[in-house]
Amino acid sequence: TQLLEQSPQFLSIQEGENLTVYCNSSSVFSSLQWYRQEPGEGPVLLVTVVTGGEVKKLKRLTFQFGDARKDSSLHITAAQPGDTGLYLCAGRRIQGAQKLVFGQGTRLTINP
């Protein structure tokens, strides 16, 4: 059983469309992070959200942490082919916060 469930696992859309990726859990996390991973590379941190209800924006990307700190979402506006990649959410648990717990990832393809 995955502690963090990401949905959808695969998403293929046209350039210019909007999309949302979800990361859900029944557990509470002290913080939640979103990473992007390219083929042959390690994950690269995009953002960390810490406070319940927190919203952070990174250009066309909007990240939200749920009020109960159990879930998060990533919304991309006007997707571009350069947004193509594997998006991973990862949480730090209240106990054992040193190790990250990852979702299974969302493979996003933006078609020109």
Place this chain on the structure above:
Amino acid sequence: GAGVSQTPSNKVTEKGKYVELRCDPISGHTALYWYRQSLGQGPEFLIYFQGTGAADDSGLPNDRFFAVRPEGSVSTLKIQRTERGDSAVYLCASSLGTSGYEQYFGPGTRLTVT
């Protein structure tokens, strides 16, 4: 500055053989982590070091897996009697500390057991 480096980038070995995977963390980072990423999955925690000692090895799947960091810098993940199910990308990450610090990941070692 240099990021986290891992060698080799690819390793193909036969079932039953012993392998060592190496991680060079970012200079000055005291914490080092190993994760394993199977095909189509997110990374799974294996072990982390604070300095030279393994602070949490709860993610190691069994006693065939062992990791060391003798001088508090470079770390080696060792796998004995490899099995086909060990095939995965092994990722290393380092951070300045353990409490809330960003983890910087290396490119990984792709291990294939035939």
